[in-house]
Amino acid sequence: MKSYTALTQRFARLAALEEATGLLHWDMSAMMPPGGAGARSEQLAALKRVRHDLIADSAVAELLDEAETETGLDSWQRANLCEMRRQWNHETALDGALVEALSKACSASEMVWREARPRSDYQAARPHLEAVLCLVREAASAKAARLGCSPYDALLDEYEPDGRAARIDPVFDAYAAFLPDFLEAVLSRQGARGPALALDGPFPLEAQRALAASFMAALGFDFAHGRLDESLHPFCGGVPEDVRITTRYDDADFSRGLMGVLHETGHALYERGLPAAWRRQPVGRARGMSVHESQSLLVEMQVCRSRAFFTFAAPRIRAAFGREGQAWSAENLHRHYSRVERGFIRVDADEVSYPAHVILRYRLERALIAGDLAPADLPGAWADGLKALLGIVPPDDRRGCLQDIHWYDGAWGYFPTYTLGAMTAAQVFAAAHKSLDGLDLQIASGEFAPLVAWLGREVHGRASLLDTDALLVAATGSPLDPEVFQRHLANRYLS
Amino acid sequence: MKSYTALTQRFARLAALEEATGLLHWDMSAMMPPGGAGARSEQLAALKRVRHDLIADSAVAELLDEAETETGLDSWQRANLCEMRRQWNHETALDGALVEALSKACSASEMVWREARPRSDYQAARPHLEAVLCLVREAASAKAARLGCSPYDALLDEYEPDGRAARIDPVFDAYAAFLPDFLEAVLSRQGARGPALALDGPFPLEAQRALAASFMAALGFDFAHGRLDESLHPFCGGVPEDVRITTRYDDADFSRGLMGVLHETGHALYERGLPAAWRRQPVGRARGMSVHESQSLLVEMQVCRSRAFFTFAAPRIRAAFGREGQAWSAENLHRHYSRVERGFIRVDADEVSYPAHVILRYRLERALIAGDLAPADLPGAWADGLKALLGIVPPDDRRGCLQDIHWYDGAWGYFPTYTLGAMTAAQVFAAAHKSLDGLDLQIASGEFAPLVAWLGREVHGRASLLDTDALLVAATGSPLDPEVFQRHLANRYLS
Numbered sequence: 001m002k003s004y005t006a007l008t009q010r011f012a013r014l015a016a017l018e019e020a021t022g023l024l025h026w027d028m029s030a031m032m033p034p035g036g037a038g039a040r041s042e043q044l045a046a047l048k049r050v051r052h053d054l055i056a057d058s059a060v061a062e063l064l065d066e067a068e069t070e071t072g073l074d075s076w077q078r079a080n081l082c083e084m085r086r087q088w089n090h091e092t093a094l095d096g097a098l099v100e101a102l103s104k105a106c107s108a109s110e111m112v113w114r115e116a117r118p119r120s121d122y123q124a125a126r127p128h129l130e131a132v133l134c135l136v137r138e139a140a141s142a143k144a145a146r147l148g149c150s151p152y153d154a155l156l157d158e159y160e161p162d163g164r165a166a167r168i169d170p171v172f173d174a175y176a177a178f179l180p181d182f183l184e185a186v187l188s189r190q191g192a193r194g195p196a197l198a199l200d201g202p203f204p205l206e207a208q209r210a211l212a213a214s215f216m217a218a219l220g221f222d223f224a225h226g227r228l229d230e231s232l233h234p235f236c237g238g239v240p241e242d243v244r245i246t247t248r249y250d251d252a253d254f255s256r257g258l259m260g261v262l263h264e265t266g267h268a269l270y271e272r273g274l275p276a277a278w279r280r281q282p283v284g285r286a287r288g289m290s291v292h293e294s295q296s297l298l299v300e301m302q303v304c305r306s307r308a309f310f311t312f313a314a315p316r317i318r319a320a321f322g323r324e325g326q327a328w329s330a331e332n333l334h335r336h337y338s339r340v341e342r343g344f345i346r347v348d349a350d351e352v353s354y355p356a357h358v359i360l361r362y363r364l365e366r367a368l369i370a371g372d373l374a375p376a377d378l379p380g381a382w383a384d385g386l387k388a389l390l391g392i393v394p395p396d397d398r399r400g401c402l403q404d405i406h407w408y409d410g411a412w413g414y415f416p417t418y419t420l421g422a423m424t425a426a427q428v429f430a431a432a433h434k435s436l437d438g439l440d441l442q443i444a445s446g447e448f449a450p451l452v453a454w455l456g457r458e459v460h461g462r463a464s465l466l467d468t469d470a471l472l473v474a475a476t477g478s479p480l481d482p483e484v485f486q487r488h489l490a491n492r493y494l495s
Numbered sequence: 496m497k498s499y500t501a502l503t504q505r506f507a508r509l510a511a512l513e514e515a516t517g518l519l520h521w522d523m524s525a526m527m528p529p530g531g532a533g534a535r536s537e538q539l540a541a542l543k544r545v546r547h548d549l550i551a552d553s554a555v556a557e558l559l560d561e562a563e564t565e566t567g568l569d570s571w572q573r574a575n576l577c578e579m580r581r582q583w584n585h586e587t588a589l590d591g592a593l594v595e596a597l598s599k600a601c602s603a604s605e606m607v608w609r610e611a612r613p614r615s616d617y618q619a620a621r622p623h624l625e626a627v628l629c630l631v632r633e634a635a636s637a638k639a640a641r642l643g644c645s646p647y648d649a650l651l652d653e654y655e656p657d658g659r660a661a662r663i664d665p666v667f668d669a670y671a672a673f674l675p676d677f678l679e680a681v682l683s684r685q686g687a688r689g690p691a692l693a694l695d696g697p698f699p700l701e702a703q704r705a706l707a708a709s710f711m712a713a714l715g716f717d718f719a720h721g722r723l724d725e726s727l728h729p730f731c732g733g734v735p736e737d738v739r740i741t742t743r744y745d746d747a748d749f750s751r752g753l754m755g756v757l758h759e760t761g762h763a764l765y766e767r768g769l770p771a772a773w774r775r776q777p778v779g780r781a782r783g784m785s786v787h788e789s790q791s792l793l794v795e796m797q798v799c800r801s802r803a804f805f806t807f808a809a810p811r812i813r814a815a816f817g818r819e820g821q822a823w824s825a826e827n828l829h830r831h832y833s834r835v836e837r838g839f840i841r842v843d844a845d846e847v848s849y850p851a852h853v854i855l856r857y858r859l860e861r862a863l864i865a866g867d868l869a870p871a872d873l874p875g876a877w878a879d880g881l882k883a884l885l886g887i888v889p890p891d892d893r894r895g896c897l898q899d900i901h902w903y904d905g906a907w908g909y910f911p912t913y914t915l916g917a918m919t920a921a922q923v924f925a926a927a928h929k930s931l932d933g934l935d936l937q938i939a940s941g942e943f944a945p946l947v948a949w950l951g952r953e954v955h956g957r958a959s960l961l962d963t964d965a966l967l968v969a970a971t972g973s974p975l976d977p978e979v980f981q982r983h984l985a986n987r988y989l990s
Contacts, residue, residue, distance in 0.1 A: 016541030019534065020515055027518060031526070035720035036737025039514065042775070046511030050545055225530035242531025280537070 003066035004073060007084055008281060010060060014051055014087075015280040019239050021047045026244045029231040034111075041107030045100045052099045055091045064088060076283055079465050083282030090158055093146035094139050102135045106410035113408035114232065120398035122379060129408055130375050133368060136412050140369055152369045155413030159289040160420065162467055165366065168416050171482050172359045175419070176389060178486060179356060183390075186340045186352055186493045196335035197327035203254040211254070211320035212247065212261040215313070219265050219299065220452050226268060233405050234260040234347075236267035236296070240279065243268040254321070255336060256348060259300055266299030267292060269452055273460025283464045287471055289414065293421025294428055295459065301351050301422065302429035302488075303443055303451070310334040311444040340493060342390050344399035351422060352489055356389040361404070361415040369412060423485040424472065428459065430484055431476035498561035499568060502579055503776060505555060509546055509582075510775040514734050516542045521739045524726040529606075536602030543598045550586045559583060571778055574960045578777030585653055588641035589634050597630045601905035608903035609727065615893035617874060624903055625870050628863060631907050635864055647864045650908030654784040655915065657962055660861065663911050666977050667854045670914070671884060673981060674851060678885075681835045681847055681988045691830035692822035698749040706749070706815035707742065707756040710808070714760050714794065715947050721763060728900050729755040729842075731762035731791070735774065738763040749816070750831060751843060754795055761794030762787060764947055768955025778959045782966055784909065788916025789923055790954065796846050796917065797924035797983075798938055798946070805829040806939040835988060837885050839894035846917060847984055851884040856899070856910040864907060919967065921980040923954065926971035 021044060028040050054060075067081055091099075109128035116125040140151035147154050149164065156163045213228055226243035238244035245264035249257040270286055278284025286292045303309055307330070314330035317323075326332060340350045346357035364381055367373035373381055382401045383393045394400035406414055432454050433439050442450055458475040465471075469479040516539060523535050549555075562576055586594075604623035611620040635646035642649050644659065651658045708723055721738035733739035740759035744752040765781055773779025781787045798804055802825070809825035812818075821827060835845045841852035859876055862868035868876055877896045878888045889895035901909055927949050928934050937945055953970040960966075964974040 012537075013541045013544070016538045017545065020519060020538045020542055023522060023538070024515060024518060027522065031722065033719050033722055033737055035717070036734070039734045039736045042507075043511045043515045043518070046508045047515055049508070050512065050549070054545070222530070224528050227526065227528055239531070239534045241534045242528055 001067075001070050001072055001077075003063045004070055004077060004081060007060070007063050007067055007081070010054070010063075011084055011087075011282055012280045014054055015282075017047060017051045017054070021051070022237050022239070026237040026246075029233065029235065029237075030229040030244070030246050037107070037111040041104055041111075044107055045103040048103045049096055049100045052091055052094070052096050055088060056096065060088060061092075076278065076465060080278070080281050080283035083285070083464050086161060087282055089146050090143060093143040093154075098135065098139060098142070102132075102139060102410060105131045105135055106408075110405065110409045113402070113405060117398055117402045120396040120402065122397040122400075122402055125402060125408060126375050129378075132408065132410055133375060133412075136410060137369060137371070140412075152366050152413060155369065156416065157413075159411075159414045160417050160468070161288045161464075163288070163290070163416070163420075168362070168420070171423070171480075172355070172362060172416070172419070174482060175355050176359055179352075179389070180391075182486075182489065183340070183342070183352060187342075189494060190340060193335075196339065197332050199253075199255075199323075199327055199333075199336060201252045201254075203251055203321055205249050205251055207320050208249050208251075208254050208257055211317065212258055214316060214320075215258070215262060215304075216245075216265050216268075218312075218446050219262070219269065219448050220272075221265050221268055222272070225272065228261065234264055236264045236271070238271070240271045240274050240276075243271050254317075259304065259337070262304045263296045263300035266296035269299070269455070270295040270460050273452075273456040274463050275461050278463055285464050287462070287464045287466070288468055289417035290420035290424055291459065291468060291471065293417055294424035295455065297351075297422050297425035298429050298455070302425055303448075305334075305337045305351075306440070306443060306492075307331075307334050308440040308444040310337070312446040338492065342392050344386070344392065344394045345403055347403075352493060353390060355419040355422065356386075358415050358419040360385045360389055361406075365407065365412055365415060368407075420480070423480060423482050426485040426488040427472065427476050427478075427481060428455075430488070431458070496562075496565050496567055496572075498558045499565055499572060499576060502555070502558050502562055502576070505549070505558070506579055506582075506777055507775045509549055510777075512542060512546045512549070516546070517732050517734070521732040521741075524728065524730065524732075525724040525739070525741050532602070532606040536599050536606075539602055540595045540598040544591055544595045547586055547589070547591050547594045550583060551591065555583060556587075571773065571960055575773070575776050575778035578780070578959050581656060582777055584641050585638060588638040588649075593630065593634060593637070597627075597634060597905060600626045600630055601903075605900065605904045608897070608900060612893055612897045615891040615897065617892040617895075617897055620897060620903060621870050624873075627903065627905055628870060628907075631905060632864060632866070635907075647861050647908065650864065651911065652908075654906075654909045655912050655963070656783045656959075658783070658785070658911070658915075663857070663915070666918070666975075667850070667857060667911070667914070669977060670850050670981075671854055674847075674884070675886075677981075677984065678835070678837070678847060682837075684989060685835060688830075691834065692827050694748075694750075694818075694822055694828075694831060696747045696749075698746055698816055700744050700746055702815050703744045703746075703749050703752055706812065707753055709811060709815075710753070710757060710799075711740075711760050711763075713807075713941050714757070714764065714943050715767075716760050716763055717767070720767065723756065729759055731759045731766070733766070735766045735769050735771075738766050749812075754799065754832070757799045758791045758795035761791035764794070764950070765790040765955050768947075768951040769958050770956050773958055780959050782957070782959045782961070783963055784912035785915035785919055786954065786963060786966065788912050789919035790950065792846075792917050792920035793924050793950070797920055798943075800829075800832045800846075801935070801938060801987075802826075802829050803935040803939040805832070807941040833987060837887050839881075839887065839889045840898055842898075847988060848885060850914040850917065851881075853910050853914040855880040855884055856901075860902065860907055860910060863902075915975070918975060918977050918980040921983040922967065922971050922973075922976060923950075925979055925983070926953070 024040060024044055032040060064085055073081065109132045112128045113125050116122065137151065140155050143154035144151040147157060153164050156165065216228065225241055226238065226245065229244065229246045230248055231246040232248060234247045236243065236245045245261065245268050247257050247260035247264065270292060274284055274286065310330035310333045314328065314333050317333065318328045340352045342353060343349055346354065349357055363385060364373065378401045379397055387393050432451060436450055436454055439451060462471055466474060472479050519535060519539055527535060559580055568576065604627045607623045608620050611617065632646065635650050638649035639646040642652060648659050651660065711723065720736055721733065721740065724739065724741045725743055726741040727743060729742045731738065731740045740756065740763050742752050742755035742759065765787060769779055769781065805825035805828045809823065809828050812828065813823045835847045837848060838844055841849065844852055858880060859868065873896045874892055882888050927946060931945055931949055934946060957966055961969060967974050
């Protein structure tokens with residue numbers, strides 16, 4: 001096991017460098033003044049280049065070959081070696097110059113996007129998007145050759161290990177077919193009940209921050225091991241010992257900022273629950289982005305938008321904002337938080353229409369990567385696609401193809417993991433329900449520890465020991481079953 | 496110039512890595528929750544190790560040898576090459592394992608110090624201090640062999656290029672001899688005038704923050720290129736495009752937090768004024784720590800504790816805290832800000848007694864590095880030394896040898912630069928006074944741009960082109976002349 005042991009040391013150093021990169025990204029989003037963008041781009045590119053050079057060192061290739069013939073590795077060690085090979089495949093498929101060029105192009109593009117989005121100025125962002133796409137396509141081809149799959153699958157594989165478009169297509173096509181009638185039924189039932197009572201603002205940001213932090217603490221977030229900050233695009237970064245989540249607040253509407261926090265808290269609990277014994281080793285990481293998203297959506301959608309949660313939450317929300325009356329009842333708050341509508345913005349979408357946003361982006365990014373769609377034609381294709389899926393057309397690019405950071409920041413092949421995650425969340429929560437007696441009552445009384453402990457055993461603590469399918473089988477008894485999600489929706493919105 | 500050009504690329508990447516390290520340090524002090532300390536230590540150690548390996552690469556040694564025989568370099572390029580050699584000497588004198596061990600020991604020690612200081616628990620911090628000292632002594636010996644100087648001088652050289660104890664001793668001994676009578680005279684005159692009128696608190700932190708930011712802006716700090724935050728130990732970090740300064744506030748006393756900000760703003764203006772054309776090259780950096788400290792002390796001590804400054808500042812301070820009356824007059828505020836007293840805490844010391852604190856630490860750290868003093872005996876030696884210099888004995892270690900982060904964080908050979916900087920500040924400000932007509936009137940009306948522009952030309956923009964002596968000659972007409980500082984003190988406190 002000499003070669004395996006040598007690899008664990010190298011990958012620990014690589015992980016520490018990636019953690020530094022992660023902190024620079026967090027800072028860029030949550031703290032950095034605008035004038036720091038150019039320097040940050042150089043710093044990130046240098047770190048990525050150094051990481052690349054370390055992993056592309058010929059000694060690593062030799063150690064991997066040798067370790068794969070070594071005997072006596074246990075299942076965690078074998079899985080660790082397998083994840084090392086995966087990282088090596090992804091990284092060494094690209095040469096150092098491409099890695100550095102991609103990093104710089106993404107940083108530059110992201111900064112332009114930040115300015116262009118509020119102005120709805122796609123023409124300003126487009127040259128940067130084109131530059132990023134050009135480099136991403138080059139990277140996708142190189143990885144495809146290494147992995148023996150299509151360029152798009154090669155991108156997907158980075159976020160969703162072993163994910164393949166051929167397996168996603170039927171899942172997404174089935175949802176696209178299910179959605180129109182279901183959405184119509186939900187909207188018609190919702191219309192018949194009439195609107196929820198209005199929740200009038202303003203909601204001071206300090207009160208929103210304190211309320212969010214109190215729910216985080218109730219869910220088990222430990223502020224000695226993490227922070228809550230603000231950024232344009234909410235995210236969860238940091239490391240298991242120091243998880244950094246962000247949200248954005250609107251003083252006219254507390255609901256989005258709060259749900260953003262609860263969502264990111266789900267991600268944070270996953271990170272905190274990863275096994276300390278495998279810290280900084282590839283097998284010790286979260287098992288891909290669909291599983292990660294399943295943990296955020298389990299907290300946000302399955303737990304915190306349930307009727308049971310508002311029994312716990314409503315008195316705290318009333319106290320935070322000094323409100324009372326019928327509008328602030330658990331029932332009315334739940335109606336707000338489970339409202340369904342056809343909207344333009346993915347991050348504001350309800351869980352019924354959200355998959356339509358993802359399916360749109362999945363189809364568009366596949367066409368862009370394949371070269372079947374040019375960035376110049378993106379706004380038109382976006383409008384056509386959204387019309388087909390949800391029956392609406394965005395009035396401007398701010399509410400269309402400029403709304404998400406992902407493509408501008410180089411994250412291609414990422415979008416499908418949101419909806420795979422939503423489906424996984426429904427399935428995992430259904431399994432938790434079977435295992436934990438009285439789960440709804442626990443949620444209604446703010447006792448989240450049994451659920452978090454169950455998730456820790458069944459999902460978090462397994463890290464990347466199993467592949468995604470095997471992890472789902474271990475936790476729920478079956479691989480991904482998209483019908484569980486449809487049943488969840490029918491149960492919440494039509495029963 | 497092929498080798499020289501190749502070196503500029505390598506050193507640019509090294510600089511970007513150091514910038515990443517700098518951000519991790521800033522975050523550790525200003526943002527990181529306590530539970531993140533262990534992971535941060537690993538990240539910093541990995542970055543330092545990677546930087547070391549990159550500079551210790553045999554190709555760099557060859558390129559340096561070749562470049563030093565190349566012709567056609569201009570004066571900036573020659574100076575750049577000279578600074579590259581200096582960095583290479585310092586870094587390659589140590590092997591990678593020692594670099595990594597030092598980084599980890601310092602991170603661990605710093606975190607323990609943070610807990611031990613408020614509890615005045617030197618016994619808890621001592622084992623970590625011993626571990627750090629042991630490694631620092633090893634590093635000092637290795638560097639001494641490389642640089643051909645004493646171990647202490649080798650440490651000093653890192654902060655104060657070409658600085659040597661043999662040149663500092665007479666300067667500090669002279670001040671130690673000057674101080675007792677001068678201090679007595681100042682205190683006696685101050686006593687005869689009676690105390691300044693009290694400035695009663697509390698001073699809400701938000702008002703303190705806003706006031707500090709308004710003075711920073713008046714001095715020319717651009718918030719598009721920097722931030723103001725809070726940390727236990729105020730400092731200036733970041734990069735020229737994104738300068739991060741910190742302070743700490745006390746709601747019973749606004750004066751220290753505010754002066755901390757003005758001090759760090761002086762550092763920030765230096766960083767912002769470094770030549771963009773030499774960004775990320777060794778010659779483009781600030782010229783050592785005594786010059787850096789001269790710029791912070793020029794702003795804090797020479798400008799912002801002057802009577803002229805309070806003509807500008809007093810109305811703003813009154814408005815910030817909603818106060819009026821005689822206590823809040825420019826004259827009374829100036830008396831507060833130029834009060835002299837025998838105190839235990841270096842960072843709270845006035846400019847007359849401050850050098851005594853530095854001389855104490857300089858003498859003690861030389862003895863610790865030489866092995867003439869053991870950490871176990873430090874509290875006693877501290878008490879004896881302070882008694883000899885200032886006539887007082889600290890009542891506990893919190894106000895003694897636990898008060899400063901430096902030794903616990905691995906910064907040995909740093910302290911003397913504070914007082915060299917104070918002396919340099921007096922000399923540079925005297926030269927500015929000769930060059931700029933009506934400087935006092937400008938300061939009294941809040942017009943700092945002419946002074947900052949002059950500093951930009953004479954100091955900031957020269958970066959590391961000249962050595963410290965030559966820089967002082969260029970800016971002021973003579974090398975360091977400690978008597979200018981004594982004249983400044985006599986003028987402010989006895990005239």
